[in-house]
Amino acid sequence: MKLAGIIGYPITPFNANGEGVDLPKLEMVIDTLIASEVNAIAALGSAGEAAYLSEKEWQDVASHTVKHVQGRVPVVIGIAELTTEQAVKRAKYAHQIGADVIMLSPFSYYKLVEAEIYSHYQSVSDATPLPIMVYNNPATCGIDMSPQFMLKMIANIKNASMIKESTGDIQRMHKIYKLSGAMVPFFNGCNHMALEALNAGASGWCTAAPCLIADKPKQLFDAVQKGDQNKARELFYQQYNFLEFIVKAGLAAAIKSGFDLQGNKVGPPRKPLLPLAMLEQEQLKDMLATLGHI
Amino acid sequence: MKLAGIIGYPITPFNANGEGVDLPKLEMVIDTLIASEVNAIAALGSAGEAAYLSEKEWQDVASHTVKHVQGRVPVVIGIAELTTEQAVKRAKYAHQIGADVIMLSPFSYYKLVEAEIYSHYQSVSDATPLPIMVYNNPATCGIDMSPQFMLKMIANIKNASMIKESTGDIQRMHKIYKLSGAMVPFFNGCNHMALEALNAGASGWCTAAPCLIADKPKQLFDAVQKGDQNKARELFYQQYNFLEFIVKAGLAAAIKSGFDLQGNKVGPPRKPLLPLAMLEQEQLKDMLATLGHI
């Protein structure tokens, strides 16, 4: 199983009373992503509000995603837990339900030192045979892993085999590329740096954007693959304001608002997260209109 | 109920197999703090590894602390949850078991905007009559609240009535003091800035240090109260290396190692947290010996 291209991130729609996952709507979201030509589905990332789900809700999203995708594309399961025990438990569950890849991030209350992070990844790797995408996102997870350290884990921990980098610092990608001799696949997790990441050699782009703007991210990926730099630049700048907006406004709130604006009511994010403010909704509406998706 | 002075933070000892709370040892820790002349006990803070406990463990620590303290000093319960629903649930539990104060911090995956934080505090305030200490600790909780914003919540949210500031920026305390006309009590949460915080007008100092160095923090507090600046400075610099060390090494790991070094085996922190490395243990041993506590 080799990942590449656009990895699409579903949001998690809740039931009308705010509790439990609205599974039919989750199916709609997944089908929207697949219709947007994503090359994989990554459940339970930031966009999926994984951090805010109960144990049961988390399992429902994971298992139902695998079931509904039905092998049309690979399924990645995001895991970002405070304790190693809980991360291991979720990794085993991901394997048991037939997921294809684990995207594993440390998550901090205390800042962790490298020995602690290493041991966390080692424990998860020991627990299942699933390939592990090492995921660095200090803005949400509170811990920053250097390219050097991530490559060390990939060299030494059996199932750790690829990287998702979300700092938005293009130099991290240069380092991964150079230090690994271009041999370790890395994915971009910073939407509004997609052009640069792909040009710098990223294998793919992890994004919730296809929930709302169809195959435009895929078109950008394809343009870079074909070496059509002018088209890639044009496509990127076309999407740029939208890509920056969903990151800055918060992925879950922004994508959920976007679905609502497009007529697919998916409800608000979970508190303390609030829906987009009125002004932000107007901005998003304008961007979607400009892109022809409303 | 008016808090002032030293607020002591217990660590959470786990059973030998690493699962569940070792209640007799928790009692020993609580009694150590009370013998160290703390003016209150704050369960389930950073030192208590609250973020790493299961629901049942968290409740066990909370209820057993209240029960064992038996009114000897007030009991503060720390709450730092990702969802508002869970924070409300724990606040109600704290009230139900007879705790005196809630120390409430936002905890982030997504960065929250002020409207989201405000609503989170409002919901907890609506759920119980307990006074709320607004707790700012961006290093662990991922969200930084300005003095202005915290004072706004205290002015408008019924039960929010005091502040714990842990950024280590003395200017925050100046701002709280000046903007509130010295009327809002604030507590210091940065161990190695205790001298300055108390001199700047803090009502007290939140610290796990009395777990290991007896009433030395209380002596420092008393010296400042009496206006004995020279003694305060001497006491502060005496403890300084130790106070800085436990913060930088991580409170839970450092205090647990200290108990072990003093002959009170309390076991390691929960993974991914690791015990102090050998070299750090030696440093801690030296500091405790210098202070006469080993």
Place this chain on the structure above:
Amino acid sequence: MKLAGIIGYPITPFNANGEGVDLPKLEMVIDTLIASEVNAIAALGSAGEAAYLSEKEWQDVASHTVKHVQGRVPVVIGIAELTTEQAVKRAKYAHQIGADVIMLSPFSYYKLVEAEIYSHYQSVSDATPLPIMVYNNPATCGIDMSPQFMLKMIANIKNASMIKESTGDIQRMHKIYKLSGAMVPFFNGCNHMALEALNAGASGWCTAAPCLIADKPKQLFDAVQKGDQNKARELFYQQYNFLEFIVKAGLAAAIKSGFDLQGNKVGPPRKPLLPLAMLEQEQLKDMLATLGHI
């Protein structure tokens, strides 16, 4: 010669056409400081716009300050030059005119490594017998020197014997105190942290505030010296808004506006520096009125 207490910083008044130093007005400023009971005068610091003077103007300020002070208090000469050659030249000039101390800061275009900074200080020390105050102010000079590095220079470079710390990080002062065994004198350069610096053991406070608020800084220094903590806190908070304001608005512009508001016209700072905006002038006027100095 042992420095302690309040080290006062004059501004540099220019002639009406903006060129050359208005020496009679400089005398007025110096006399104002001495009337404010400063324990030393430091010419050519930030407040003195040293960075914006021509060679001749710089020399005029230095020599005229020494001449006019006439031994009433020691004179410190600030030196922050881009090249070592120029720093040496100015240090020799300071010695030649009879100044007492050199306050030496690196000044960067390129960030300097420690070997470069060390060699810079060594060259200046070799050039004159004047004691050197090692001055750390990354916000203006672009280079941050750690307490450890500054103490290393003081241990090894003959004339380097004291420190001025202006980062506003109280931990730097704790480090200087502890690492030097309280043996290296250090001075506070962050106005709105004066209370804490003095409590932490600073020998003095470098400030332009006495230009405008008379002996209030000296009263604060004296209160700390006498161990009268309550009076010190009261005096500090009385001056706090003013102290923070002059730092944030820019010392040269703020102090010059203040002189104007008090009826001592000293003219604007040198371009690109602009005088305080109208709103800022109103704020300053209010603060001076509250303090009884207008």
Place this chain on the structure above:
Amino acid sequence: MKLAGIIGYPITPFNANGEGVDLPKLEMVIDTLIASEVNAIAALGSAGEAAYLSEKEWQDVASHTVKHVQGRVPVVIGIAELTTEQAVKRAKYAHQIGADVIMLSPFSYYKLVEAEIYSHYQSVSDATPLPIMVYNNPATCGIDMSPQFMLKMIANIKNASMIKESTGDIQRMHKIYKLSGAMVPFFNGCNHMALEALNAGASGWCTAAPCLIADKPKQLFDAVQKGDQNKARELFYQQYNFLEFIVKAGLAAAIKSGFDLQGNKVGPPRKPLLPLAMLEQEQLKDMLATLGHI
């Protein structure tokens, strides 16, 4: 006059005694750049140690560069002065000697507010008819200008017409591109981000690299222009370690060492700048050997 492509930065060789400019060697450097197919020469940038030159040396470099280039390519003169008066004086000099463009940066002791920066640029624009490249390099100049502010100056200040961005933050370039409707030319000043900058629409790349690695930067520029993305990526990663090295080691010291290693002795940088340490020289030698330039 329209700038595009590679803008080459000469270093400034000093005479054997360290004083005055070695003009024959400066000619060698300029000729090396032109042989490296640069599209313009920018004298008196960071690499040229402009900040460390005397008035006479600065004028010697400026005038001799124009004279020796003899119109083969346009000549840009860098100006980064603390006072507006001095910046204006140098701008007039640049015009008088026949330079083509002024590259103007604010340079700070005090942090400047936007009104101060704006007025600085306005004064320089009023003083000569030369086009002004607005240059943002907070790491050396101490002031950070936002894309929005720079575009505002370009819209309103007559001669301000293009931007050099050196923060190394690719988002700044996205902003310049989007906010100006791709109408304001911008140049990349961060060597190890050249690939991304050019892909993002930069008109050119300001670099001292051609001093040492011939037309490799030009080849990269040409590959991007032709839309040959694969070749561009290959050329970029080939040069990457070298490009990052010269930035991190300090441009003046690194380029001067490189000339020495290639057999063109140009002497050390001016103190406090030190030549590369032995280990760094070895690293540079290895990189140059790998690139076939030693």
